[in-house]
Structure formats: C-alpha cells, structure tokens
Amino acid sequence: MTNLIIAALLLFLLGLAYQQGWSRSQAVATATGTRLHSRPVYHGALAAVWVLVPAVLVLGLWTAIGPDMTRNFILSQLPPDIAALEGNALNSAVARIMALSSGSGVAGTVEPYEAAAAQALDQFRLLSYLVVIGAAAGTGVLALLLVRRRIVPRLRARNEIEMVVRLALLACSAIAVLTTFGIVASLFNEAIRFFTFVNPLDFFFGTVWNPGFATTGTGAVGQYGILPLLWGTVMVAAIAMLVALPIGLMTAIYLSQYASRRVRDVVKPIIEILAGIPTIVYGFFALVTVGPALSGFGQAIGIDIRSTSALTAGLVMGIMIIPFISSLTDDILRQVPISLRDGSLGLGATPSETIRRVLLPAALPGIVGAFLLAVSRAIGETMIVVLAAGNSPVLRANPAEPISTVTVTIVNQLTGDSDFAGPQSLVAFALGLTLFVMTLGLNVFALYIVRRFREQYE
Amino acid sequence: MDMMAGKFAANVTPLEEGMSLSDHPIRLEARDVCVHYGAKQALYDVSIDIPDRAVTAFIGPSGCGKSTFLRCINRMNDTIEGARVTGRIALDGEDVYDRSLDVVELRARVGMVFQKPNPFPKSIFENVAYGPKIHGMVRNKAEAEEVVVSSLKRAGLFEEVKDRLHEPGTGLSGGQQQRLCIARAIATRPEVLLMDEPCSALDPIATAIIEELIDELRENFTIVIVTHSMQQAARVSQKTAFFHLGKLIEEGDTANIFTNPAKKQTQDYIMGRIG
Known part of the structure; x- marks a missing residue:
C-alpha cells in the first residue's frame, strides 16, 4: 500500500516536471523571441530526469538504512533482559514483534511488553513513511524549482537527454556483466569456505564420494x-x-x-x-x-x-x-x-x-x-x-x-x-x-x- | 556505324591464315533451348552451333540469359531449385540432357570457370589436383605433381607460385586466383571450357593476362565465354552470339557481328544504345 502511494507520488512528480519543462521552455522562447536549441519535449524530459534522480536517491537511502533503524528502534523498546539476549534468540524476539506489528500473528502467548513494543513500532513505521515520502517529494519539488531556472533557449536539453539515455543503456548492459561477476564471486566465496573443511587435493583427486549426513556438530566430515x-x-x-x-x-x-x-x-x-x-x-x-x-x-x-x-x-x-x-x-x-x-x-x-x-x-x-x-x-x-x-x-x-x-x-x-x-x-x-x-x-x-x-x- | 566498325575491326583476333570458321567442325549443338525458373521463362528457343577449337563469345546486357544458357551446357542449372530446361543440347552429337548421360561425366568433359574466382580453401596444389584425384586420373603423388605442374604452366601461373604450391590458394591475388581456377578446370583434361565472365572481378592487367591465356588455350579446347565487355568479345573470340531479353538475336563470325550486324538490336547494343 505504502509502496503504491510512493509510486503514485513519483509518477505525479514526473508528470508535473515534464509539463513544467515543456511549457516553461516555450514560454522562455516566446518571451525572448529566440529559437529554442532543443524541442520542448527534450526540456520536459530533462526536467523529469532531474526530478526523478533526487527522489530516487532519497528512497534508495531509506531502503539502505531503513531496516537497521527499525531494528534499533525495536531493540530500544525491549526490556533490558530481552535486549541482552544474543544471536538467534534475539533475532526471534525481534521477528515476533515485527510479525505482531504487521498483523500476521505469532505462535504462543503475546507478552505485554511485546504488545507495547509492537504498538510503538506501528507508530514508528507510520512516522518514518511520512518522513520518507515528504523528503522524496520535497527534494523532487526543490529540484523542479531549480531546474525551471535553468531553462533558457540555448540550453542543450537534447544533448543532455541523449547522454542520459546512453548512460541508461550502459547501465542495462552492465547488469548482465555484473551479475555474472557477482555469481562467480559468490561461487568463489562459498567454495573457499568449503575448502576450509576439506583439503582441495582430496576434493579434486578423491575417488570416493560419501558426504555423509548433515549432522551439525558431530565433526563427521565425510x-x-x-x-x-x-x-x-x-x-x-x-x-x-x-x-x-x-x-x-x-x-x-x-x-x-x-x-x-x-x-x-x-x-x-x-x-x-x-x-x-x-x-x-x-x-x-x-x-x-x-x-x-x-x-x-x-x-x-x-x-x-x-x-x-x-x-x-x-x-x-x-x-x-x-x-x-x-x-x-x-x-x-x-x-x-x-x-x-x-x-x-x-x-x-x-x-x-x-x-x-x-x-x-x-x-x-x-x-x-x-x-x-x-x-x-x-x-x-x-x-x-x-x-x-x-x-x-x-x-x-x-x-x-x-x-x-x-x-x-x-x-x-x-x-x-x-x-x-x-x-x-x-x-x-x-x-x-x-x-x-x-x-x-x-x-x-x-x-x-x-x-x-x-x-x-x- | 562505319566509325564503330573501324574501332572494333582493329581488335578482332583474326583466324589462322587461310582458315575460316566453317573449317572448324561443330562441337556443341543447341536446338530450341528454353529455360524456366519456376514460372518465369529466362531463355526462349535458343539454337546455335559452337565450333571446335575456337572461342565463342556470348554478349548482351545483364539478365539477357547468356549465363543461363552457358550453365545449360554442363547442366549446372540442375543445382538451381525450380530450374527447368527443354530443347536439345548435344556434345559431339550426344544429348547432354539424355537420361542415360551421367552428369558427373559430362562435367568432367565440360570444365567451367566462374565469374568470381572460387579457389577451394586448400593449398594451390590441392586445388589443381582436386579434379584429377576425384576422377581417378592420377594414381600417386608423382603423377599428381606432374598434372599440377603442367596445368599451372598452361594457365601461366606456375612461375609465380612454384615456390608456394602448398600455401592456401585463397592467399593469391584475384587474377592469380582466376588463373588457378583455370588451371584447376584444365587439369581434368576437359574438351570444352565454359567461362562465365571470368574477368569481371579483375583489374585491366589481370584481364589482359587472362585474355592472352584464353587465346592460347583455344588451340586445345573449345571455349565458350560469357562477357559483358564487347571489347573483350572482339579481342578473344572468333564467333559471337548476341543475347537480348532471353533470346538469341544474332550470331556469326565475330568480325561480321562487330562490323556488319544484320539486326538493329545488335547494332544498337554495339553502339552502346542498349544495355
């Protein structure tokens, strides 16, 4: 739901920026009586790009730091004895509260401190979404205002848009290349972890395949x-x-x-x-x-x-x-x-x-x-x-x-x-x-x- | 017209002293040859006699059917899907489209040189030895070498390539490649040599060398050459046939065709008004 709102907001901003760039460029041209270097569609598209970039940066920042902030907030709401837990126990405590907050329910009885923390989390989430949406929209509008000022008849909007398109094409082709490298890197990483258990010589030249069962902690390697x-x-x-x-x-x-x-x-x-x-x-x-x-x-x-x-x-x-x-x-x-x-x-x-x-x-x-x-x-x-x-x-x-x-x-x-x-x-x-x-x-x-x-x- | 006649007359290769074309026996005889490609007719009722040990040139504008007719003689049109040939073409009185005739044997007797030099991606030696080998004409390496050397010599290429017989034939220049293809064709000892615009991909110097070669080969082979160059036809041939829009318009002694054409279309083509 919230994601849909953000998407709609972005679309609206884009449309607004495009329209503004388009009409502003024509207005400038008429006012000064000179010919535009680029056709109005390029000015519109350029304005849209300039609005999109900061808004997306804000959203990206939230995606990167949001989960950690949420987790820290939950930890701050937990009683000290629970917050002092470690590893899996702490993770499951946090997970229970997130499940309560999102309404998907949890197994067993709900402790009072859990219910309180979940309620606080609800409020925190609402607040943070509002802040994020506000920030994204705010930077977008700010960028739009700045970009409007840039529009003059000699602005080479077409050249800039062509550059943006070229970068976008480059990014698309980079995805395939980067994915390949990523897969190879992860294969390498995990394979090296495997070789901490098993001697590479035994692996590459061993004639018996008998990995045994995955019984963690028995020390049996196979x-x-x-x-x-x-x-x-x-x-x-x-x-x-x-x-x-x-x-x-x-x-x-x-x-x-x-x-x-x-x-x-x-x-x-x-x-x-x-x-x-x-x-x-x-x-x-x-x-x-x-x-x-x-x-x-x-x-x-x-x-x-x-x-x-x-x-x-x-x-x-x-x-x-x-x-x-x-x-x-x-x-x-x-x-x-x-x-x-x-x-x-x-x-x-x-x-x-x-x-x-x-x-x-x-x-x-x-x-x-x-x-x-x-x-x-x-x-x-x-x-x-x-x-x-x-x-x-x-x-x-x-x-x-x-x-x-x-x-x-x-x-x-x-x-x-x-x-x-x-x-x-x-x-x-x-x-x-x-x-x-x-x-x-x-x-x-x-x-x-x-x-x-x-x-x-x- | 007189001006044109003068221009070509100087170029025409004369026949041997005291010999006329009628002294050459007929080697190939075509009667009412028609070719269809699918529903489209490419050649209409062509009848012509081709003399032994002389060069016969087919001239005419692009798409006039001269190459199509050439490819009928050794049945290369068989390889084109949808091509249909009717009429009669006889080599030494034997119908080449007769059911009893083996097309492989026919093509061994009637060699062909193509428009674009097409050496196989093999060595120069292997290119020339290809035909003799598949026909079992050579039994061992020494015999093969003899055939290769003599064929290359007759094609005027031996001196240029004698040190690199085992290098790829595709590495030669265009003119050398075409002479290699001629050597390859004569290595199977054919009786008739068909040449489909053999110089159209070559520069003037390479062209002159090939023309000289054709003139020498005429002593031993019946040569039919398709060319779009009237000067070339005048230079190398003794008999010329003019094709236009799939029909054989006129044929006769080269000297006659170029100096005194009977048909207006031939005259127009020679004067450069069509084509």
Missing part, C-alpha cells in the same frame, strides 16, 4: 572426492555426443544440401521443436519409456542393462542435443559460399564428394565450435540425469550401470534441510564452480573457433 562425479558427467556427455553428433551432422547435411525447399520448410521447424521441449519432459521420457525399453532390450540379448543408467541418460540427452547440432551445422554449411559448391560440381565432383572434400573441410571450424557448445550443454544438463542416471556416485566404467553427475549431486546436496554451515551443503558451491569453469572454458574455446571461421569468408 569424503568428497569429485572424480566419480566428473567421470559420470563425462560418460553421460560422451554417450550423448556419440548419439547427437552423427545424427545431427547427417541431418544438417541432408537439410542443407539434398532436401528440397519444401521438405526443409517442414522438417526444420519440427526438428527445432525438439529443442523447445522442457528437459524435465525428456527426463521422465527417459525414466518411464527409454530406461525400461533399454533394460528389456538388454535382457533379450543377454546383457544386464539397468533401467536408470548412464546409457539411458546419455541416449536421451543425445536426442535432446540433436537439434542443437543440426541447426548450428546447417547454418554453418549454408554460410560456405555457393561458388565453392558450384566450383566442385563444375569439375565433375559428385554431390557426396563435394560435401566430403570441399564443404565439410571449409565448415569444419564452425562444426567443431557447434560440437563444443553442445558438449558444454551436455555437461551442464541436469534434469535428465537427475531422473534417469540412477544417482549412484561410484567410479565405474560400465555405462549400463547407474552413475551420478556433478549437476545431480548439486541438486542432492542443496535439497532438503541445508544450513550452509557444514561442508555437506557448501560442497555444492565447489562443484558448481568446477562445472562453471569447465563449461566456460569450452564456450570460450568454441567461440574462438567459430569466430576464426567467420573471418575466413568475410
């Missing part, structure tokens, strides 16, 4: 060898690529070189639908259909294939990746200039010779790039392996047995009760960081190769 998980990840990804690469490549060759336009117009969108299916759907497709089918097939030929295994997960993941490879490779093959194809055909090469000896070699860097991007997707894929790989973090070579991957283990370690104090949950960050470094490396390498390919024909 074993955190990442190798079984990495092995599982690599095995599933390798099986997936064994499925996806040949099928995807052949599909791309057919679509780009042999298919008539009519066939392509029908087939290509259908293949791309494969890429749009949510991975969880592939997951239960693997669990319910492919796993049992593989297992039955194994029985028929006398091989023991478990229904949830690296094979099942890899097979389904491969199907998921086919459109990724076929689509990228199709685009890359079409980028090879038609004159090369004609040149080869004109020498009496068959279409097949042309594809094998001219088109594929010319497109090879691009295809390698597509392949690496697909591998990094396979490594990061989660839902299919959660459901269909069997979740068995043991180092073994048989793909027909259950395995576990890095992604699956992260899911396991973070679901359920986790307090982020022990290695059992912190290990997720170390695993995430490892995964991130792997996929980042592959992506950078793939982009490098794809870029080199592009330069070749431009």
